[in-house]
Amino acid sequence: QVQLVESGGGSVQAGGSLRLSCVASAYTYSMAWFRQAPGKEREGVAAIVGSSTTTYADSVKGRFTISRDNTKNTLYLQMNNLKPDDTAMYFCAAAGSVLAWSVLLRQYSYNSWGQGTQVTVSS
Numbered sequence: 001q002v003q004l005v006e007s008g009g010g011s012v013q014a015g016g017s018l019r020l021s022c023v024a025s026a027y028t029y030s031m032a033w034f035r036q037a038p039g040k041e042r043e044g045v046a047a048i049v050g051s052s053t054t055t056y057a058d059s060v061k062g063r064f065t066i067s068r069d070n071t072k073n074t075l076y077l078q079m080n081n082l083k084p085d086d087t088a089m090y091f092c093a094a095a096g097s098v099l100a101w102s103v104l105l106r107q108y109s110y111n112s113w114g115q116g117t118q119v120t121v122s123s
Helices: none
Strands: 004-007 010-013 018-024 030-036 043-049 053-056 064-069 074-079 088-094 117-122
Touching: 004 088, 018 030, 018 088, 018 117, 030 064, 030 074, 043 064, 043 074, 053 064
Parallel strands: 010 117
Antiparallel strands: 004 018, 018 074, 030 043, 030 088, 043 053, 064 074, 088 117
């Protein structure tokens, strides 16, 4: 398994921006960001395969951007125009195998997880 460490969470007002980072102990082809709000299931937010192929949950399309710097084994999530509904613990995840497109945002596709970073958006 890969070790993952997230950072960059915080508290912002609605309409603000944050950039999350996730440093991995090794390169992994398929990686993703998930989030979990209190009382809700963990949901996939965005995923990336290879260097630039990405997919997003409908709720964040046009507002969030996932990217990676392979030279630094670092995954990013740029979050713009944040809404109170984006409030959650955000987790970085890495898959132990190459994933099919249809399962990129399913948590059970990933076997390595970070500890999470809290994002709070106030109205």
